[in-house]
Amino acid sequence: MRKAALVWFLAILALSGCASVTLKPVDFSWSYESVLTADSAGYVRAEPKTIAFNAGELFRAETKDPAAAAGTIVRIIRDYEGYYFITAPGFRHVYIFNGASGKLTLKKKVLIAEQGMVKPFFNRRDLGIELVANGQVYLLNRKGIVAGEKK
């Protein structure tokens, strides 16, 4: 009985150790955005340590033409929490994705400019992700625009 009790005690200790290991806090943010050029199939890939994915769906959503992705620059940045912020010149929106299990899942689609953005870019800031587009500065987080106004 005492022996069995010891075994159970050790098993409980071992199981509880495995399940509760959490590393935090984690800063997933990128210091600065990645500027990637989509290939003819809509794939964007570049330097190591930068994600690669097919941006065709985004172009389809923005322009109704996934082929429009070819040769277009796509700007990506990751915030502190690990969300991906993606946009491109001519887009009306910034797309906020959660990345996990080999896929990007749209978390938020933020309308920035109905007429589309000219030369948009991201910067990482302490309070979130800064977007500059059409001469306007916005501060974004996973929920959308925190500061600045859409046009």
Next chain:
Amino acid sequence: MKKLRGLLTVLVLLLLQVGGAFAQSSDYEIIDSFKKRHQSLLESIKSVQDLGQRDILANEIGRLEDEYEQHRKLLGEGLYPESFEASIVRLRDQLKNSTERLLLAEESRKDKVKIVEITGKVDAAGKKIVEITAQNEEYRAAIDRLSRDVQEQSARIQQLSVENAALQENIRALQLESRKDKESIAKLRELTDKLYANIRDREELIVKMMDSLFDEYSKADLTDAQKKNILAIAQKNDYVSKIVTTIDGNINYVGTALLTPQDVNVIRDQQKRLAIKWDGIKPFVSKLYPDEQSRARDISMVDGRLSDLKNGTGEATWRSIQQVFTANGVAIEPFRNAGEFSSRVLAYIDEQLKNPSREKYQVFRHKIWDSPIKDQWLPVIPLDELTEKQRADIEERVALWDRKISAAFSRWVVIGVFAAAILALVAVMIRKKKKPTLPA
């Protein structure tokens, strides 16, 4: 808490709005432009060509550092694992390396220039050596030729001197015989002409020798050694002695010869030429003497000989003029200069005026005075020697003699006519007396 976050957000946005040139720049582009400028600078630094460019690039590095200083942290992340500072240091290190390379290249270039310069100098020196060698060869050949010429001239001068001595001996012997036959006079004249020709030849040779040595010596590019060689040749050939001998020959000649007016002109020209030549070569001749005493002695000797020659030529001229009187049997007191000539001629005419002789007048007037004295000799006598007044005095006296002779002649003509008339009258009377009377 939310208010605070909002306030901070506004502040951040305000800062972003007024943040200067980079305020609305993409961090990515800041990093990218920095990388590009950094890379461009790095390449420029590697290929920098001179120190001027180096200075410009050093300024560019400073400017890059100043401009991007505010993004040090961002660039630290963007340039990871290199930092902003390290990237600037890398530029400066590279610039330092390039500067060293430039300095080395500059040094090398200077060395090359120096090598080219030295090579050029060596080439020039080589050419100069070849040139000098050729000049030396030429000079040696010229010296040999000069030496040979001078020796030949010297030998010929010697030969002429011997011939002249023999000729002078013969002339003296003939003069002592005092023979007045045409053959003896012709022989004397022949010997004198030959002697004179020899003297002139010898003089020509001496002048040629003077010219050869002096011209060679006067060349500007001669070295001291080469000049010494020429002096040695002159010394070896007894240069000064030959000049003295030649002048002595002339002095002896004019001391014994009877000259024509043409001879006087030629001798005077030669004498002047010799004097000018001598003045020209005196500096050269001075160098032939190791000591001042013998130099002064010999130079004053030649000066004295030239002066003697001038005086001798004058005396020979007057002696030759006197010979004109002697040859025509006119007994006139000897004269050796213009003053004596004038007074002796006037004395002679005055003596003749006391007892004028038509025959003596005719000889004096036509064979002596009118020609050759007046028309040949007087033109070669300078006016400062025999003045216009002296000439006019003689002319006046000759004219007086002429008038006296003419008057005497007229008197004799009248007497003759008178005598002839008387004789004719006597003859007529005698014929009348002897005429027979016819019977009535």
